[in-house]
Amino acid sequence: MKISLKLGLWFFVCIILIETISMLYLHNHVIHSRVNQELQSLKARGNSHRDVLEISFNDSTLNHIGLMESHTDTEVVITNKNGKVLLSSGPVSESIDKILHKPIGKLNRNGKIIQADWRKEHFISTVTNFKVDDGNQGYVYMFKNTNDVRRLISQLNRHFIFASILILLFMLITIFFLSRALTKPLISMKEATKKISKGDFSVTLPPPSKDELGELSRSIQTLANDLNYLKKERNEFLASISHELRTPITYVKGYSDIAKRKGLTEAERVYYLEIIHEEAARINMLLEELFDFAKLDQNTFTITKEKVHLSSYLQSIYEKVLPAYQNKGIQLLLKCQESIFIEIDPTRFEQVLMNLLDNALKYSNNPATTHIKAFIKNREVHISICDQGIGIPQTDLPYIFDRLYRVDKSRSRASGGFGIGLAIVKELVEDHCGDILVKSEVGKGSCFTIVLKENFR
Ligand SMILES: Nc1ncnc2c1ncn2[C@@H]1O[C@H](COP(=O)(O)OP(=O)(O)OP(=O)(O)O)[C@@H](O)[C@H]1O
Ligand SMILES: [Mg+2]
Structure with missing residues (x-):
């Protein structure tokens, strides 16, 4: 598998994971606070009806409250302390009736949330109690249809999905360019080392950056240059040494032919043999160099101290x-x-x-x-x-x-x-x-x- 693809996939998986976790957390948090906001405003509305009722508790006030709520997306039901419905802004459905019959428990001045489950129930609801000076007591129930809440949430979900897709898209583009930018120098280095291993040392890598990849690229470039230099010099060395070996060998051959001739004086023969000896010594020296060079290449000098x-x-x-x-x-x-x-x-x-x-x-x-x-x-x-x-x-x-x-x-x-x-x-x-x-x-x-x-x- 290509390194760019591998890197890209890793990035992708990591980012998907991070995005999913953070989006889920954010989604839950936003929904929770949105529903809470709805419940709080429902309760505040119930409390304000209670305030009005406590100032003037009569039919006209009750009707007025009913009239007000009939024009909103919330509903109000006012009961006396025994649960008898005194006013309802809309029809009292089965689900509303169920809530009205729920045990209220202890209530403080601020009222309380009596039903918060917006997923399963038809209504979310709060209750506040009122006490009038003439002894009249009762409860103000506020309701909001959970369809409205659900509509709100699904709108929110749409925003979330849109944002997620957008982020993912940007991420994909970023990953694509990032993994390419990261792997480009690696790929050129791979090509370079491939070339070097085939014996072609004429590699030129792009100018290295000032990081670990740059260092690696610099090292490869230096290696290639050194090998190139050595290859050139080695060829030159072998060419010149073989050329130089040829000269004394020609002399040895020529002078030994002459020395073999009959009719030479002893002095002449000694003179020719001397030349042969000198040339042989030169051959010996050249071979010694060659031998040393080979040893140098293999690091095979043995030391006996x-x-x-x-x-x-x-x-x-x-x-x-x-x-x-x-x-x-x-x-x-x-x-x-x-x-x-x-x-x-x-x-x-x-x-x-x-x-x-x-x-x-x-x-x-x-x-x-x-x-x-x-x-x-x-x-x-x-x-x-x-x-x-x-x-x-x-x-x-x-x-x-x-x-x-x-x-x-x-x-x-x-x-x-x-x-x-x-x-x-x-x-x-x-x-x-x-x-x-x-x-x-x-x-x-x-x-x-x-x-x-x-x-x-
Ligand atoms: N004492 C010196 N004075 C001036 N230059 C020197 C001296 N020693 C070495 N150099 C330079 O360094 C180079 C490398 O020396 P080195 O002994 O490795 O090679 P060489 O003498 O050219 O050949 P070789 O020793 O293999 O016969 C020489 O070619 C020469 O230019
Ligand atoms: Mg020398």
């Missing part, structure tokens, strides 16, 4: 990378507190430092210095690699740890970067329960700091 003396560990890495730095004419300095021990996976952590040092070298121009520093601050081990290279623009900083992100694509590719290094670094540092921070200024250099919990000292 052991206690490491940081200073000697860094010294060995320093010695490994120093020749490359010297080659480019960049100074590399290491400064590490002697007493630091940390718990890390030495191979994985070397990958982290190698990536950072590779970047520092790759993005520095001669002359410059790169510092490796390690120290303890606030019971945490800080390892920083700060270069004096080209720096990273502030707008790019939040993204440099995203996989396949490169600041200057043409420059990075020229120097062989795929934009995977920092993504691996971040993932590995997080696998060590650490954090990596970066500060950078274009033209001045970048500083990457790894912060790890101190485990040993």
Whole structure:
């Protein structure tokens, strides 16, 4: 069932329920007070006849009252204290007679309602007693035909039915538009996720509102954009890596053909084999990148931690990378507190430092210095690699740890970067329960700091 229909139905059922209950309550209340009003006015009329009778009790007054009531929709019957009818404004029917014979009980000056049931009886009725100074006593009965009351009520009912239908109609229209307005963004989000699941990430959702639905829409849009970016970059990565694999393979094939030829001097053969060896190393490096990328995608780096003396560990890495730095004419300095021990996976952590040092070298121009520093601050081990290279623009900083992100694509590719290094670094540092921070200024250099919990000292 469609969500708009479901929502609409729920609204409808709830509103029908609320409307029925409130209408029934209102209807009963209005009818009750309307009938009560009729009874009160009947009683007031009886009381005013009583007042007149008490001032002047004679035939002429009685006739006058009878005459008055014969021209209204009410009827009056005046009896003496024994129940003998002295005056009646109309014929005394059976139902009136029945009321006249009802026991009255205690009566105060205000009179009383003797019959209020307008549904079953022919008349509603009130009674008031009068006492004249000369000793005459009696009762003034007032009657109103319940047909009149019923007519009044049915008129009221018609108003109620009309109002209910009108409210229902307005509600239906409101529900229709409301459920559509509520479900429209949901439907477009559903379409968008359907498109995403089919691999089409080019979705554009309408501008999101500032509520939960808006947040959801924003998240879907971000997801689609990220996936789109990743898909584009992944294709580019695979295309360039396969393209780059082709070159060394052609060399290997070509030079091995030459090396196979007879009549080559030993020196020539060694020269060709050297080239083959170099190209094989390049193939190896490219495959390593590919492998890392696949691992990054599956989150399958395994960490086996052991206690490491940081200073000697860094010294060995320093010695490994120093020749490359010297080659480019960049100074590399290491400064590490002697007493630091940390718990890390030495191979994985070397990958982290190698990536950072590779970047520092790759993005520095001669002359410059790169510092490796390690120290303890606030019971945490800080390892920083700060270069004096080209720096990273502030707008790019939040993204440099995203996989396949490169600041200057043409420059990075020229120097062989795929934009995977920092993504691996971040993932590995997080696998060590650490954090990596970066500060950078274009033209001045970048500083990457790894912060790890101190485990040993
Ligand atoms: N020390 C640095 N100085 C200046 N820019 C840097 C530095 N380190 C990283 N960057 C920028 O961040 C981007 C991402 O770095 P990352 O190491 O992930 O990729 P890469 O070096 O381009 O390629 P890879 O490391 O996969 O060979 C780089 O392309 C570069 O633009
Ligand atoms: Mg790199």
